[in-house]
Amino acid sequence: MLLPAPPDAVELVVATVVVGRGVFGGRAGDGLAVGCADGASVAATPPDESALDPALVVADPQPPSSTTAAKAMARAGAFRIGASPRSVVPRLTVSARRSFPMVLRSSSFAAYHRVTMEPRLGRSPSTVTQEAPVPDHTAMDAFIRDIPKAELHVHIEGTLEPEMLLELGERNGVELHCASAEECRAAYHFNGLQHFLGLYYAGVEVLVTARDYYELTTAYLRRAHADGARHVEVFFDPQSHTSRGVPFAVVVEGIRRALVDAERQLGVSSGLIMCFQRDRSPASAIIALETARPYRHIIAGVGLDSAEVGHPPREFEDVFRVAREAGFRTVAHAGEEGPAEYITEALDLLKVERIDHGVRAIDDRTLQRRLAREQIPLTMCPLSNLELQVTPDLAQHPLKRLLDAGLRVTVNSDDPAYFDGYLAANYAAVQHALGLTRADVAALARNSITASWLPSARQTKLLAEIDAFVAATS
Numbered sequence: 001m002l003l004p005a006p007p008d009a010v011e012l013v014v015a016t017v018v019v020g021r022g023v024f025g026g027r028a029g030d031g032l033a034v035g036c037a038d039g040a041s042v043a044a045t046p047p048d049e050s051a052l053d054p055a056l057v058v059a060d061p062q063p064p065s066s067t068t069a070a071k072a073m074a075r076a077g078a079f080r081i082g083a084s085p086r087s088v089v090p091r092l093t094v095s096a097r098r099s100f101p102m103v104l105r106s107s108s109f110a111a112y113h114r115v116t117m118e119p120r121l122g123r124s125p126s127t128v129t130q131e132a133p134v135p136d137h138t139a140m141d142a143f144i145r146d147i148p149k150a151e152l153h154v155h156i157e158g159t160l161e162p163e164m165l166l167e168l169g170e171r172n173g174v175e176l177h178c179a180s181a182e183e184c185r186a187a188y189h190f191n192g193l194q195h196f197l198g199l200y201y202a203g204v205e206v207l208v209t210a211r212d213y214y215e216l217t218t219a220y221l222r223r224a225h226a227d228g229a230r231h232v233e234v235f236f237d238p239q240s241h242t243s244r245g246v247p248f249a250v251v252v253e254g255i256r257r258a259l260v261d262a263e264r265q266l267g268v269s270s271g272l273i274m275c276f277q278r279d280r281s282p283a284s285a286i287i288a289l290e291t292a293r294p295y296r297h298i299i300a301g302v303g304l305d306s307a308e309v310g311h312p313p314r315e316f317e318d319v320f321r322v323a324r325e326a327g328f329r330t331v332a333h334a335g336e337e338g339p340a341e342y343i344t345e346a347l348d349l350l351k352v353e354r355i356d357h358g359v360r361a362i363d364d365r366t367l368q369r370r371l372a373r374e375q376i377p378l379t380m381c382p383l384s385n386l387e388l389q390v391t392p393d394l395a396q397h398p399l400k401r402l403l404d405a406g407l408r409v410t411v412n413s414d415d416p417a418y419f420d421g422y423l424a425a426n427y428a429a430v431q432h433a434l435g436l437t438r439a440d441v442a443a444l445a446r447n448s449i450t451a452s453w454l455p456s457a458r459q460t461k462l463l464a465e466i467d468a469f470v471a472a473t474s
């Protein structure tokens with residue numbers, strides 16, 4: 001679909017850019033900003049070039065109801081396209097009077113894509129299609145990617161990419177809900193935490209042997225390393241494996257070997273945290289805890305995850321007391337979908353050292369003051385919050401407000417295979433949406449180190465590396 005050229009056009013520049021899924025997130029409130037020269041006009045269509053889908057084209061700040069409005073937005077220098085289904089590859093059609101560089105920028109992804117339009121002469125403009133935009137990292141994205149940092153909130157089962165899901169499903173003879181990676185990804189639209197968990201636990205079933213857990217963990221560690229992670233603390237959900245008959249030892253051994261190899265090969269240090277599923281009984285959690293006792297030298301701590309609403313922390317007070325007495329450190333998911341009171345409960349009753357998510361702390365000023373005073377870390381996960389509709393739009397995410405209020409906020413990826421972004425993508429998404437400065441990004445990176453369970457000597461070393469990196473790049 002081509003827009004009519006401006007009436008005084010002599011030389012037309014026309015291009016159709018097919019934007020890959022990796023660039024265009026397809027989530028409500030998200031968008032793709034297109035910066036282009038004055039006089040350009042822009043439209044977006046579904047890939048089959050059927051009628052323009054009004055839901056696909058959303059200008060910022062006002063949605064254009066016609067191509068006239070779209071052209072007006074383009075003349076202003078920026079155009080914004082709203083959400084589209086993940087299965088749809090958006091297509092942009094651009095026309096202008098002269099050649100200009102066009103920058104495609106997703107507010108959720110670190111990658112920038114620059115396309116230079118080729119001039120076309122004549123009355124019938126030609127079309128240039130770029131199937132695979134060329135990645136181009138801006139200075140801020142490179143800063144975000146390369147600054148040394150730690151990841152403290154990632155579920156290893158949530159790093160299971162569709163390609164590996166299919167491979168392991170085939171290897172282990174497990175029937176799946178999808179037959180191709182694209183089909184799997186197309187299903188990753190969630191109306192909330194519970195909806196996501198259904199697919200997440202279905203995916204877990206392909207994990208059977210120690211080799212599976214090793215490969216899964218290794219794939220994650222390579223990605224984390226590429227995103228500048230120097231240290232990771234990884235969650236796993238033992239009950240989702242042992243309940244299917246996979247021995248606890250198989251799970252731990254596969255993950256542990258990958259962590260050890262990554263430290264040796266990539267220099268990424270790590271910790272392992274076993275999560276209890278709060279939608280299973282406290283009695284089941286106690287069994288998991290007792291099973292874990294012989295692995296205390298491998299498992300640094302315990303956490304609490306899965307469906308939050310209706311499963312308050314207080315139900316697990318005894319489990320956490322026994323865990324602390326056994327020498328495990330403690331964290332808990334709280335204030336993700338559940339209320340701020342769950343955060344207070346997790347601190348008072350479970351006596352946790354960190355709160356995973358903690359988004360709802362924004363609702364309780366007294367709690368905020370306490371979190372700031374006691375420097376309790378919050379391991380926030382922006383893209384997860386967006387995908388699970390914990391926040392309607394990243395621009396409304398409380399991360400920046402809590403950071404400014406003095407809380408020890410960190411950025412993490414949660415279940416990156418399902419939420420379309422690993423560690424650096426989460427930093428980039430929140431940086432773009434909230435306008436974080438380099439100083440903010442550096443503060444988040446420092447927080448990730450001081451909130452970790454690393455020994456103080458390595459913390460000091462990594463903090464010095466952050467300072468050196470910031471100084472060298474300013």
Ligand SMILES: [Zn+2]
Nearest residue numbers: 305333356414
């Ligand atoms: Zn989580």
